[in-house]
Amino acid sequence: MHLDAASGSAIPRQSLTSAVADKLRDQIIRGEIPEGAQLRQDAIATQYHVSRIPVREALRQLDAEGLIAIVPNRGAIVPALSPDDIEELFSIRSLLEPEVLKLSIPLLTEEDLSEADVVLRKYVSELRREDHVSAWGRLNWQFHSILYSRANQPRFMAIIRNVNNSGERYTRLQLYLTHGMKRANEEHHQILELCRQRDVAAACKLLRLHIQYAGESLKKALEQKRTAAQVDPNNGDHP
Amino acid sequence: MHLDAASGSAIPRQSLTSAVADKLRDQIIRGEIPEGAQLRQDAIATQYHVSRIPVREALRQLDAEGLIAIVPNRGAIVPALSPDDIEELFSIRSLLEPEVLKLSIPLLTEEDLSEADVVLRKYVSELRREDHVSAWGRLNWQFHSILYSRANQPRFMAIIRNVNNSGERYTRLQLYLTHGMKRANEEHHQILELCRQRDVAAACKLLRLHIQYAGESLKKALEQKRTAAQVDPNNGDHP
DNA sequence: AAGATATTGTCTGGATACAACATGCGATAT
DNA sequence: ATATCGCATGTTGTATCCAGACAATATCTT
Numbered sequence: 104m105h106l107d108a109a110s111g112s113a114i115p116r117q118s119l120t121s122a123v124a125d126k127l128r129d130q131i132i133r134g135e136i137p138e139g140a141q142l143r144q145d146a147i148a149t150q151y152h153v154s155r156i157p158v159r160e161a162l163r164q165l166d167a168e169g170l171i172a173i174v175p176n177r178g179a180i181v182p183a184l185s186p187d188d189i190e191e192l193f194s195i196r197s198l199l200e201p202e203v204l205k206l207s208i209p210l211l212t213e214e215d216l217s218e219a220d221v222v223l224r225k226y227v228s229e230l231r232r233e234d235h236v237s238a239w240g241r242l243n244w245q246f247h248s249i250l251y252s253r254a255n256q257p258r259f260m261a262i263i264r265n266v267n268n269s270g271e272r273y274t275r276l277q278l279y280l281t282h283g284m285k286r287a288n289e290e291h292h293q294i295l296e297l298c299r300q301r302d303v304a305a306a307c308k309l310l311r312l313h314i315q316y317a318g319e320s321l322k323k324a325l326e327q328k329r330t331a332a333q334v335d336p337n338n339g340d341h342p
Numbered sequence: 343m344h345l346d347a348a349s350g351s352a353i354p355r356q357s358l359t360s361a362v363a364d365k366l367r368d369q370i371i372r373g374e375i376p377e378g379a380q381l382r383q384d385a386i387a388t389q390y391h392v393s394r395i396p397v398r399e400a401l402r403q404l405d406a407e408g409l410i411a412i413v414p415n416r417g418a419i420v421p422a423l424s425p426d427d428i429e430e431l432f433s434i435r436s437l438l439e440p441e442v443l444k445l446s447i448p449l450l451t452e453e454d455l456s457e458a459d460v461v462l463r464k465y466v467s468e469l470r471r472e473d474h475v476s477a478w479g480r481l482n483w484q485f486h487s488i489l490y491s492r493a494n495q496p497r498f499m500a501i502i503r504n505v506n507n508s509g510e511r512y513t514r515l516q517l518y519l520t521h522g523m524k525r526a527n528e529e530h531h532q533i534l535e536l537c538r539q540r541d542v543a544a545a546c547k548l549l550r551l552h553i554q555y556a557g558e559s560l561k562k563a564l565e566q567k568r569t570a571a572q573v574d575p576n577n578g579d580h581p
Numbered sequence: 582a583a584g585a586t587a588t589t590g591t592c593t594g595g596a597t598a599c600a601a602c603a604t605g606c607g608a609t610a611t
Numbered sequence: 612a613t614a615t616c617g618c619a620t621g622t623t624g625t626a627t628c629c630a631g632a633c634a635a636t637a638t639c640t641t
Contacts, residue, residue, distance in 0.1 A: 118414055143592070143593095157624070160399055163399045167402075167406030176594075177632080191495055191496075194495075194498075198437045259433075357593095359594085359595095383622075384621075384622095394596090415602075415604070415621085416622075
């Protein structure tokens with residue numbers, strides 16, 4: 104079929120369940136399936152020309168990954184994340200990712216560093232084009248994951264990947280804060296330079312600040328959007 | 343509130359998938375389903391008097407939680423964890439749990455603290471009885487989760503719960519091969535006392551050391567057992 | 582007319598039967 | 612002995628059916 108694997112598509116053909124899960128995950132991350140949308144088993148099944156069983160299994164998997172929420176007898180929805188959720192996700196990232204970077208830096212090769220550099224260049228060129236928001240998110244994850252790749256910590260990486268996925272559909276929102284993106288880009292270059300100098304402590308510290316700043320700016324952007332979207336139908340009482 | 347409703351049917355309507363997943367998770371954690379065991383859909387289905395559909399969905403969910411591994415076309419198995427896996431799991435715990443404790447301590451009530459104290463007492467009495475190893479694991483998790491309960495960080499807790507689950511079937515090993523349980527118990531009392539004094543920094547620091555020590559001792563115990571098993575392959579893991 | 586109560590339609594949850602493969606093992610043949 | 616073939620077992624996927632849960636609408640009562 105035309106369902107191909109996202110990463111490392113090797114000879115072992117993956118199950119339909121995994122293929123459907125990958126496709127849905129991708130659509131949710133890109134925002135093609137918007138927040139609050141219901142994921143109807145039958146619609147997805149007919150859309151991908153599979154039966155409902157792989158769809159149901161894929162939904163269970165995405166639920167366990169934290170990407171969607173399954174409400175008993177009412178199906179699966181893409182949950183709207185509160186500013187507190189965003190804060191929590193970035194807080195988790197700021198704890199886990201520097202630890203992995205610490206283990207990875209001493210083992211990074213020159214090829215890894217130049218590969219990360221290439222990603223950063225693409226990053227800059229894509230940043231101008233407004234229709235490539237999802238490409239930006241993908242490149243952002245690529246840059247980070249290259250830096251972590253030598254740590255050889257699969258369980259860390261599985262969690263980090265899931266946490267990144269959960270929030271990534273909001274990077275579209277984050278792009279509106281252009282000054283924030285410029286800062287993020289500068290921080291990326293600085294982090295890469297510190298990795299090149301094998302300055303583990305400084306690189307990890309900057310990475311933590313980088314994640315924390317990104318989380319704060321996204322949280323603020325989300326709060327702005329939410330309050331703006333509410334055209335004050337009721338009392339204007341807020342915490 | 344802190345107890346998962348696993349006994350009987352406390353919650354009126356739960357999906358069969360969730361029920362099967364809970365039951366299997368429990369059996370894996372307790373070691374009733376041993377490491378390396380294959381989880382056959384048909385056997386599980388007939389055992390619980392359900393069809394294979396909820397079983398398959400439950401297996402997908404447990405796979406996403408990291409508890410089991412699904413090998414394409416060869417079904418699901420309970421993976422054997424390497425000493426490096428153990429190290430990684432406890433490393434993740436030592437990063438996440440102190441952060442949650444930090445947020446929870448200021449909000450802990452006197453009832454929470456006395457509840458944790460009750461758990462510690464049960465803990466001591468169960469420690470003597472060798473047939474209550476799984477009860478020990480359950481009480482250990484109860485103690486920790488009570489201390490974290492006021493942080494109100496659901497995503498942290500979901501990850502922490504999964505990571506704890508993944509390694510918990512080895513606590514049985516830890517009980518037999520190390521004398522660290524006494525130390526763990528003392529550390530628990532000290533942590534609880536520091537929480538009572540609202541000494542956030544000291545409590546979090548001790549918690550981190552507590553987790554790191556538990557991880558190191560378990561890793562060593564596992565390495566001993568593995569090398570012993572190589573010399574004497576027909577030596578099971580029974581007391 | 583307003584509120585309470587049926588009715589209906591849609592979707593999820595689950596069961597059953599069946600087809601299609603993949604894998605491992607053992608028997609057979611060279 | 613080694614290689615290959617064939618079969619049993621188990622997973623993976625499909626098709627079809629039925630039972631509940633909800634939501635929206637329609638109907639009935641007062």
